[in-house]
Amino acid sequence: xxxxxxxxxxxxxxxxxxxxxxxxxxxxxxxxxxxxxxxxxxxxxxxxxxxxxxxxxxxxxxxxxxxxxxxxxxxxxxxxxxxxxxxxxxxxxxxxxxxxxxxxxxxxxxxxxxxxxxxxxxxxxxxxxxxxxxxxxxxxxxxxxxxxxxxxxxxxxxxxxxxxxxxxxxxxxxxxxxxxxxxxxxxxxxxxxxxxxxxxxxxxxxxxxxxxxxxxxxxxxxxxxxxxxxxxxxxxxxxxxxxxxxxxxxxxxxxxxxxxxxxxxxxxxxxxxxxxxxxxxxxxxxxxxxxxxxxxxxxxxxxxxxxxxxxxxxxxxxxxxxxxxxxxxxxxxxxxxxxxxxxxxxxxxxxxxxxxxxxxxxxxxxxxxxxxxxxxxxxxxxxxxxxxxxxxxxxxxxxxxxxxxxxxxxxxxxxxxxxxxxxxxxxxxxxxxxxxxxxxxxxxxxxxxxxxxxxxxxxxxxxxxxxxxxxxxxxxxxxxxxxxxxxxxxxxxxxxxxxxxxxxxxxxxxxxxxxxxxxxxxxxxxxxxxxxxxxxxxxxxxxxxxxxxxxxxxxxxxxxxxxxxxxxxxxxxxxxxxxxxxxxxxxxxxxxxxxxxxxxxxxxxxxxxxxxxxxxxxxxxxxxxxxxxxxxxxxxxxxxxxxxxxxxxxxxxxxxxxxxxxxxxxxxxxxxxxxxxxxxxxxxxxxxxxxxxxxxxxxxxxxxxxxxx
Ligand code: HDD
Numbered sequence: 001x002x003x004x005x006x007x008x009x010x011x012x013x014x015x016x017x018x019x020x021x022x023x024x025x026x027x028x029x030x031x032x033x034x035x036x037x038x039x040x041x042x043x044x045x046x047x048x049x050x051x052x053x054x055x056x057x058x059x060x061x062x063x064x065x066x067x068x069x070x071x072x073x074x075x076x077x078x079x080x081x082x083x084x085x086x087x088x089x090x091x092x093x094x095x096x097x098x099x100x101x102x103x104x105x106x107x108x109x110x111x112x113x114x115x116x117x118x119x120x121x122x123x124x125x126x127x128x129x130x131x132x133x134x135x136x137x138x139x140x141x142x143x144x145x146x147x148x149x150x151x152x153x154x155x156x157x158x159x160x161x162x163x164x165x166x167x168x169x170x171x172x173x174x175x176x177x178x179x180x181x182x183x184x185x186x187x188x189x190x191x192x193x194x195x196x197x198x199x200x201x202x203x204x205x206x207x208x209x210x211x212x213x214x215x216x217x218x219x220x221x222x223x224x225x226x227x228x229x230x231x232x233x234x235x236x237x238x239x240x241x242x243x244x245x246x247x248x249x250x251x252x253x254x255x256x257x258x259x260x261x262x263x264x265x266x267x268x269x270x271x272x273x274x275x276x277x278x279x280x281x282x283x284x285x286x287x288x289x290x291x292x293x294x295x296x297x298x299x300x301x302x303x304x305x306x307x308x309x310x311x312x313x314x315x316x317x318x319x320x321x322x323x324x325x326x327x328x329x330x331x332x333x334x335x336x337x338x339x340x341x342x343x344x345x346x347x348x349x350x351x352x353x354x355x356x357x358x359x360x361x362x363x364x365x366x367x368x369x370x371x372x373x374x375x376x377x378x379x380x381x382x383x384x385x386x387x388x389x390x391x392x393x394x395x396x397x398x399x400x401x402x403x404x405x406x407x408x409x410x411x412x413x414x415x416x417x418x419x420x421x422x423x424x425x426x427x428x429x430x431x432x433x434x435x436x437x438x439x440x441x442x443x444x445x446x447x448x449x450x451x452x453x454x455x456x457x458x459x460x461x462x463x464x465x466x467x468x469x470x471x472x473x474x475x476x477x478x479x480x481x482x483x484x485x486x487x488x489x490x491x492x493x494x495x496x497x498x499x500x501x502x503x504x505x506x507x508x509x510x511x512x513x514x515x516x517x518x519x520x521x522x523x524x525x526x527x528x529x530x531x532x533x534x535x536x537x538x539x540x541x542x543x544x545x546x547x548x549x550x551x552x553x554x555x556x557x558x559x560x561x562x563x564x565x566x567x568x569x570x571x572x573x574x575x576x577x578x579x580x581x582x583x584x585x586x587x588x589x590x591x592x593x594x595x596x597x598x599x600x601x602x603x604x605x606x607x608x609x610x611x612x613x614x615x616x617x618x619x620x621x622x623x624x625x626x627x628x629x630x631x632x633x634x635x636x637x638x639x640x641x642x643x644x645x646x647x648x649x650x651x652x653x654x655x656x657x658x659x660x661x662x663x664x665x666x667x668x669x670x671x672x673x674x675x676x677x678x679x680x681x682x683x684x685x686x687x688x689x690x691x692x693x694x695x696x697x698x699x700x701x702x703x704x705x706x707x708x709x
Contacts, residue, residue, distance in 0.1 A: 019399045020123035020152045021095055021339060027394040028342060040076070045069055082349075083384050084135045087180055088146045090194075091129030092228075092281040093348040094288060096337035098122045098151055098298070104332040109249045109302055110241035112361025114153040115332060123152045125395065126337055127351055128228040128280070132183050133194030138273035139280035140264060141194035142223045142482065147233030147255065148353045149335070152399045156439065159357040160253055161377070165222055166234040168318040169211040171457055173372015179204060179211070194273070197489035206498035210319050210457075212506060213464040219482040220467075221263035221475055221540055227283045229294035229552070230262040232543070237355070237370035238316050240363040241302070250303040250315055250365055252322055254329060255296040259552075260545035266481060268613045268647050275611050285340050292552035292579050293338035299329040313463065314456035318369040320463050323535040351395045352381040360439040387411050403432035464506045465531050470538035480510060484517035496520050501527070551579030553616040558585050558637060558657075559601065562627030565594035567654060568601050571619055585610055587634065595624040607636040612644040622655025631660040638664045 037045045051070040054061030065071065085091075100106065100118040107116040114122050129146035130137065145164040150157055169179045181187075182204030183196050192198050196218065205211040217223070225231040233255030241249045264272065272279045287294055301322050303315055313320040341347040354377035355370060364370055381390045387410030390396060405421045420427055423434070471479065483503065487496040500520030504511035504527035515522045536542055555575050557568060568584065575582040586592045586603035593600055612618060618640060620631070631637055641664045644651055653661045 017121070018095060018097060018123045018339065020125065023152075023397070023399050024342075024347075024394050027346075039069060039072055048073070082386065085129075085384060086380060087131050088129035088148075089135045090133045090137045090139070091127050091146060091348065092284055093125055093127035093341060093351060094284060094337040095339040095341070096124050096126065096293070096335060098124050098149075098333060098335045100333040101331065105330050106241075106300065106332045107243070109243055109247075109251065109300070110361040111244040112153075112158075112241070112359055113155065114151055114158060114359060115241075115361065118333075120154070123399065124335060124337075125150045125152075125347070125351055126335075127348060127353070128284070130194065132196060136277075137194035138277035140224060140269040140272040140277075142196065142218070142266075142269065142486075143194065144218060144223060145225060145228065145231060147228075147231070149233070149255075150351065150353060150357075150396075153359050154400050155359040156400055157357050157396075157398045158359045158362065159353040159355065159377075160235050161353045161355050161373070162233050162235045162253070162255075164225065164231040164233060165214065165217040166232075166236060166252075166254075166321045167214050167217065167463070168236055168369060169205070169214045170208070170369065171210050171317055171319050171453065172368045173370075173376070175208070176372065176376070179208070192489075195489075197486040199490045199492045199495050202487060202490050202499050203492070203495045206495060206502055209460040209502060209505070212460050212502065213319050213467060216464050216467050216479065216506065219479050219486065220471065221478050222261075223482075224264045224266060224269040225280075226262040226264050227259075227287075228280050229284065229287055230257055230259045232256060232261055233296065237318055237373070238365040238367045239358070239370070240305075240365050241300075242361060242363060248305040248363070250305065250308065252301040252327075254299040254301065255335065256299055256329075256331075256543070258295040258297070258545065259549070261540045261543035263540065265647055266478065266485070271611065271613045276614055279614070284337075286554075286581060287552040288338060288340050290552065290579075290581055293336050295337075296335045297331050298333045298335060299331045301327040301329060303327055312456075313459070314454065316365055316367040317457050318367055319460065323466070324537050325535060346393070347395045350385060350390075350393050352377075352385060352390055352393075354378050354381070358439065360437070360441075363440075389413065405432070461505045461528060462531055462533075466533050466535055467538050468507050468510060469530065469532065470534040470536075472539050472541050475539060475541075476510070480513050480517075483510070483514040487514065487518040487520070490518075493519070549579065550575065553580045554614065555580050555582045556585050556610065556612065556615040556618045556640070557582055558607075558618055558620050558631075558640060559592060559603075559623065560587055560627055560630045560634070560637075561593045562595050562630065563592060563601060563621055563623040564655070565596075565598040565601055567621035567623075568594075571621060583610070583615070585640075587630075587636075595627065607634070607640065612640045612649070613647070615644070615649070617650035617652070618644050619651075620653035620657030620660055622657055625656070628656030628659055631656065632663050638668070641665065642668055 037048060039045060048069065051063045052067035053063045063070070098114070099121050100114075100116060102118045104116065104118060106112075110116060113120060127146065127148045129148070130139070130141060130143040131146065132143050133141060147162045147164050149160045149162070151160070170176065181200075183201045185191055185193060186198060186200050196202075205215050222231070235253035237252075239251050239253070241251045243249075276282070284294070301324070303322070308315060311322075311326065315322065354374075356374040356378060358364070364374065382388055384390075385393065388406075389409050389411045391402075392411070392413050405423055407416065407421050418427075423432075468476065468479070487499060490496045490499075496518050497520050500511055500515035500518065501523070503514055504523045506527075507530065508523065508526035511523050511527070514520065557571060559568060572582045572584075583604045584592075584601060585605050585607060586601075588606045589603050589609065591600040592603050620641075623631075637660070641651060641661055645665060651661055653659075
């Protein structure tokens with residue numbers, strides 16, 4: 001998919017001044033053609049194609065087990081796979097950096113240099129993921145997206161292991177096994193893959209109303225992002241910060257994408273899952289390689305410790321967000337992802353995050369979900385990465401020194417030069433010794449041991465209403481469609497009836513519509529009154545990019561023999577200048593003849609090799625009369641136009657191109673009239689407003705400006 005050459009990629013990579021990337025070089029193997037092939041123990045191999053066997057030269061005899069070369073090759077292959085992550089198995093990652101703004105207010109709240117020192121550039125590795133599916137599942141399924149950030153700070157690694165949704169399904173980590181068992185493929189037949197649309201998930205969430213708020217987010221457009229680059233990230237849990245005066249604050253972390261928040265529409269997501277299951281993975285790589293590195297602002301929500309109980313929800317409850325009207329966002333720095341990995345397995349697969357990895361100046365809260373997470377992440381890596389030394393793996397090791405008395409274990413790769421491996425020891429002050437001010441000091445403990453949930457943890461619908469009330473009409477329509485799709489896939493009436501009943505506690509009209517669609521019991525009165533509240537930042541429309549841009553947007557230029565070459569070249573150059581990624585698509589891949597006998601145009605793909613779903617916009621240039629006729633006789637091209645129109649994408653054309661667009665749309669959508677069939681005019685179309693339409697409209701304007709310029 002990538003259009004950039006390897007050399008561009010390398011040039012870009014070498015621009016990256018990144019301490020972690022430099023550290024990884026210690027383990028990076030430069031594979032050169034002149035290097036002879038060896039076994040793992042370093043002996044040269046002269047034949048890797050034929051197993052050593054008994055033969056008289058004419059006939060094959062038995063293959064010999066003594067062939068170390070053959071045995072080693074098969075051994076190594078037999079053990080290539082490791083257990084996939086028990087959740088978030090499907091994902092992709094990239095390197096980058098985090099930098100604090102010069103006017104960051106963070107030092108009021110924390111002494112952590114990573115959040116306060118604007119002279120630092122902290123290397124990061126970020127892994128985005130889906131939750132439910134296996135390692136090979138499709139990218140565009142309806143699911144929560146993981147947003148895990150590892151910051152390699154000078155004080156140790158800080159892992160902010162978040163999602164693209166600010167709340168979670170459960171309040172207490174002890175329920176994690178249940179929610180994950182319920183959402184994962186069902187145990188008797190391992191169905192479905194990459195979906196929550198099945199009995200067990202809806203059965204569980206119907207009986208566990210604390211999930212109501214998060215379920216609404218998961219049924220919203222947030223769960224089908226256009227790109228990892230166009231979604232927010234949230235630490236979700238409540239952490240704490242401590243400043244140099246010893247004052248403590250509760251904090252929530254937010255990543256705000258520079259490109260705004262955009263989603264696919266469901267039909268696109270479904271189709272892409274088949275047409276290009278790696279759509280998001282490739283999108284991230286393509287943007288970085290083409291010089292459009294994604295960027296996020298890190299913002300904090302801060303609550304002083306003394307105000308902990310001043311809210312009508314519990315600020316330690318991960319099923320609740322902190323409305324920005326009550327706790328404003330404070331921007332403190334930005335993160336840029338500007339380097340792709342060199343090899344997927346040692347970097348993206350072996351990277352391991354732990355919520356328990358925090359650095360001095362940052363602390364935990366008593367959030368019961370976070371407390372349980374702090375146990376789980378370290379633990380799971382022991383199985384996944386084969387032992388306790390997984391933090392020594394190149395991608396996981398800190399860029400600052402690591403020194404302690406932990407020893408041995410499987411895959412120990414450090415050699416410690418010391419006669420003692422315990423503390424205290426007769427060497428007295430000999431290293432390593434505990435230091436005066438280390439991490440993990442700012443813990444507050446109170447209370448009596450009990451298995452309880454406090455009263456505020458027992459209110460589950462207020463914020464679900466807040467979310468639903470805040471959606472734009474089209475977002476609400478998408479949500480109704482999503483609930484209806486999912487519950488239609490549940491064939492047990494107990495399941496869909498229970499859930500539609502629960503929905504009535506959130507929104508009467510929503511519940512009525514969904515129940516009618518899926519065969520639930522249509523309610524005749526609301527389950528509880530609507531609180532009528534809304535909050536900023538819950539609708540995606542609140543995240544329009546500050547500067548609309550076509551940067552990194554994929555544009556398909558559709559054409560055929562007889563096209564006007566200059567029109568294509570000008571548009572391509574214009575799009576590239578704007579940072580967009582144009583592809584030429586024609587009835588066949590290869591040279592396409594142009595009108596007037598000019599130079600041929602190279603088509604990157606044929607009409608059936610790609611689909612409109614893979615692009616943000618389509619453009620059809622002008623050409624000669626025969627060209628126009630050819631276009632208008634091509635059913636596949638018409639499908640491109642109609643599908644793109646249905647997904648509310650920018651469609652632009654000039655001359656025969658615009659005629660073709662107008663012909664197609666007015667032919668198939670007879671109730672719409674397109675006045676402009678004038679061959680000098682540019683025709684564009686946007687369908688009904690849907691998620692993402694803001695950016696697409698802006699993109700349209702930009703495309704047209706570029707085209708007309
Ligand atoms: Fe988790 C992975 C995010 C609750 C247990 N989780 C994992 C990843 C992300 C999250 C992004 C993938 C990390 C990667 O890319 O390697 N998890 C969350 C968020 C949660 C959350 C935002 C709620 C606030 N998780 C959660 C709970 C538990 C876990 C309550 C267990 C008690 N999560 C895990 C895990 C995983 C994991 C089993 C699987 C792979 C891994 O950790 O490294 O330990």
